[in-house]
Amino acid sequence: MKKVAGFAVILILAGFLTLYGDGLEGLFNISPFGGFAFPIGDMADGDLQNPRAIYRKSGYEFGISTEGFFEPGIGVGLNFRYAVFDSKELEGFSPDDKLQTINIGVHMKSVFFLESI
DSSP states (O other), X not given: OHHHHHHHHHHHHHHHTOOOSSOOTTOXXXXXXXXXXXXXXXXXXXXXXXXXXXXXXXXXEEEEEXXXXXXXXXXXXXXXXXXXXXXXXXXXXXXOOEEEEEXXXXXXXXXXXXXXX
């Protein structure tokens, strides 16, 4: 229940932090985000014969993204993401740990404006 409530708060905040207008040049944007995280590849593998398997199931993530606009509708930014994955229960083995990751990235953003109402 705590995860659902936290996700709802992030969605509400994201709605209030949306930028409007047709001239974003020189402006700065901060956007919180969150959601589900799905392991893939060896991280999701539950095969005990695979030496690289990490035995993880779905988790959650949240973070913040910032952008600075240097052209009308075009900007660059940084994003910080924290994700948590619980462990899979295997035959006779029930690990009680969590895999936690922190990701930092750089991105570009392009904003297309619709006609004003």
